[in-house]
Amino acid sequence: MHGIVSRQPLPGYRLGLEADADGTPRLSFAPSDEGKAAAVRKPRADAERNRIRLLETAKAAFAEKGSGASLDEIARIAGVGAGTLYRHFPTRDALVAAVYRNETEQLVAAAGRLAETQPPVTALREWLLLFVDYIAAKHGMYELLNSIVGGTSDL
Template structure:
């Protein structure tokens, strides 16, 4: 992602940035706010100077990771719809939503700290996620596989509830059972 007024990154710089973001997700999920940035750089296979050139502060890195994760989650909706029947695409996307929440769980304290400074790391993320979910639900409704009396806001609230109660990696089996129960409740009656 390039901000207005910035030149696009060279291909190698873009790859390094992506490697840092990918490593940061893993390290923050495992270690939370106390994760050492040098560990992230090492895990990404880059030097500390490369990490700090891309992300001058911990807060900048956390916010970039969060925004990148939201974008990847939302970008997955059309990809899944192109590859799977609508209901299966919705089911697969809800699993990606769990992955997203699990990764965010390790960063929650850092995101709260950033929000406390007046920055809004969440920005338009909730609306972006609901838009992606709406596209999946619309495709399912058009295919006749889910009820039409449930809104994306309703399903989003259900997904958030599941995530709040089952966000830890060791709770994944329970979270998937709750997702299945929720999605089964959306199906149209045969």
């Protein structure tokens, strides 16, 4: 594969247009190599639970209230202090990107898991239900996601 265009749409991810060996163009969205060399310390279990609660709460808040969702309210509903939220996600953009990344990763993982464990029609039906939930969360974050990737096109 030869990269034709590459752009980093979200921190830690790369969006590219590649060509197969026969020249057929293909869009790719994958984790970037940025930061892999640095040693990564595994977070404590309670810190990881807080992070997950924040992501789930933020997803619901952005789906319901859009980009105007209050970060302090997200922290309160998640049962953590504002300092904990900002330690994990220093900016609103960082939180939005993390929610989007988490939802995308879950959607991709679910496709493989469902395809391996369910009959095709059941797998497709269950994946489509997950996809609808994903779209609902993304819809509330549209303006923020658009500003992160620096464009005016639909995401």
